[in-house]
Amino acid sequence: MKWSEICIHTTNEAIEPVSNILHEAGASGVVIEDPRDMIKEENSFGEIYELNPEDYPKEGVYVKAYLQMNSFLGETVDSIKQSVTNLTLYNIDIGRNSVSLSEIHEEDWATAWKKYYKPVKISERITIIPTWEEYEPVSSDELIIEMDPGMAFGTGTHPTTVLSMQALEQYLKPEDLVLDVGSGSGILSVASILLGAEHVHAFDLDEVAVKSTFNNAELNHVQNQITSTKNDLLKGVEIQPDLIVANILAEIIVQFVDDAYRLLKDDGYFITSGIISGKKDLVLERLKQAGFEIVETNMMEDWVLIIAKK
Numbered sequence: 001m002k003w004s005e006i007c008i009h010t011t012n013e014a015i016e017p018v019s020n021i022l023h024e025a026g027a028s029g030v031v032i033e034d035p036r037d038m039i040k041e042e043n044s045f046g047e048i049y050e051l052n053p054e055d056y057p058k059e060g061v062y063v064k065a066y067l068q069m070n071s072f073l074g075e076t077v078d079s080i081k082q083s084v085t086n087l088t089l090y091n092i093d094i095g096r097n098s099v100s101l102s103e104i105h106e107e108d109w110a111t112a113w114k115k116y117y118k119p120v121k122i123s124e125r126i127t128i129i130p131t132w133e134e135y136e137p138v139s140s141d142e143l144i145i146e147m148d149p150g151m152a153f154g155t156g157t158h159p160t161t162v163l164s165m166q167a168l169e170q171y172l173k174p175e176d177l178v179l180d181v182g183s184g185s186g187i188l189s190v191a192s193i194l195l196g197a198e199h200v201h202a203f204d205l206d207e208v209a210v211k212s213t214f215n216n217a218e219l220n221h222v223q224n225q226i227t228s229t230k231n232d233l234l235k236g237v238e239i240q241p242d243l244i245v246a247n248i249l250a251e252i253i254v255q256f257v258d259d260a261y262r263l264l265k266d267d268g269y270f271i272t273s274g275i276i277s278g279k280k281d282l283v284l285e286r287l288k289q290a291g292f293e294i295v296e297t298n299m300m301e302d303w304v305l306i307i308a309k310k
């Protein structure tokens with residue numbers, strides 16, 4: 001999984017609303033580059049260093065964030081641009097409003113994003129903490145997921161992942177057998193086990209994701225309950241689960257709705273996320289056609305999650 005840096009050239013006045021828009025779009029952290037900060041600074045080792053003037057605009061500020069380069073990126077960037085432009089409706093001066101995207105190289109990545117990935121409470125019970133952070137649980141029934149997503153999708157902050165975890169919290173029953181289709185970092189697999197599932201079979205087409213799911217299962221001491229395998233959707237799978245969760249794009253979900261229906265036990269749930277709002281009806285129709293009953297749909301920003309029952 002590659003990462004992309006989005007840089008928005010805007011005004012001081014717009015820093016906060018633009019940062020909010022980036023957070024809501026799933027960015028784990030936002031960096032502000034304001035030329036007024038360009039004085040000599042002292043780092044934690046007491047060394048004085050000078051910030052590079054080339055990193056700063058002559059007027060206004062750069063607001064930067066990191067976004068995962070996945071199949072959602074185009075839609076995410078379009079929706080960020082639209083939301084920033086809409087700030088003018090509230091009489092906020094957005095200045096030049098130029099938006100640029102650049103790829104982050106793997107070697108710069110580890111240091112760049114570790115600075116901005118912080119513990120985040122995702123749902124009623126689940127909090128995700130990056131593996132390098134110290135964290136004290138706030139309550140005794142809080143479930144902590146330690147994550148080192150590496151280059152795989154799934155820091156837990158993307159709206160589609162948040163919606164999926166909230167649905168798992170609501171619909172997963174103790175001792176369920178779960179299939180996680182498109183497991184990425186394995187975050188939904190780990191969440192399923194912590195929520196009481198007996199075993200999760202995680203599948204992904206990308207080798208990096210298969211490894212990342214395995215590593216994160218180990219990190220959370222649930223490796224005996226998660227099997228991570230390279231597989232194209234549910235092709236060739238013959239396991240009969242109580243619940244299937246899949247956070248992939250609408251166009252991909254519709255390809256394996258029939259397999260999901262055939263494999264699920266009676267009354268089993270199919271939780272599908274990663275559906276951009278314009279494609280909601282496409283997935284709903286396909287699910288109904290396969291025989292599913294639609295139990296609930298939830299939305300966060302432009303993303304939709306559907307819970308269907310066999």
Ligand SMILES: C[S@@+](CC[C@H](N)C(=O)[O-])C[C@H]1O[C@@H](n2cnc3c(N)ncnc32)[C@H](O)[C@@H]1O
Pocket residue numbers: 070153154155156160161164181182183184185186187188203204205206209231232233247248252274
């Ligand atoms: C949006 S990510 C979701 C990751 C994680 N489950 C989450 O919710 O954060 C979608 C994942 O689906 C995987 N994927 C895409 N097409 C696939 C396919 N045909 N079969 C299996 N996995 C696939 C991608 O490699 C990616 O890791």
